[in-house]
Amino acid sequence: MANEAIVTNNAPAAIGPYSAAIKSGNVINVSGQLPIDPATGEFAGDDITSQTRQSLTNVKSVLAAAGATMANVAQATVLLDSIADFGAMNEVYGEFFSAPYPARAAFEVAALPKGAKVEIEVVAYL
DSSP: OOEEEEOOTTSOOOSSSSOSEEEETTEEEEEEEOSBOTTTSSBSOSSHHHHHHHHHHHHHHHHHHTTOOGGGEEEEEEEESOGGGHHHHHHHHHHHOOSSOOEEEEEEOSOOGGGOSEEEEEEEEO
C-alpha cells in the first residue's frame, strides 16, 4: 500500500522534512499542527485559547484535503508547553469535536517548535 502525502495551502507548510499528513489506505496520520496562521505565517495569538483554535483549524484543513472531517478522528495527542493551560485548551478542543469523542493524550513538554504553547496531532480513519 502506497503512502500519499497530503498537502494544502489552508494549513502551514511543514517546517522540516515531513508531510502535513500521510494517507495510507483508509488511515490518515496528521503531523503535529502548530498554531501558525497559514495566511500570515505567524502564530494566531499569544494565548493558549487562540493557539489551540488555530492548531485545530489547521488539523481540520489537513483532514479536509485528505477527504475527512473531525468526525473521522479516532485519536489525538496534545502537546502543551504548560499543563496549567490544560483547562483552557480543553474548552476550545471541545468546540471542534462531538461525541463519540476521540481518544486523547495530553502532555506537558519542555518546549515546542518556534515557542508555541500547543501542538496537536491526530489519527483519522475514512
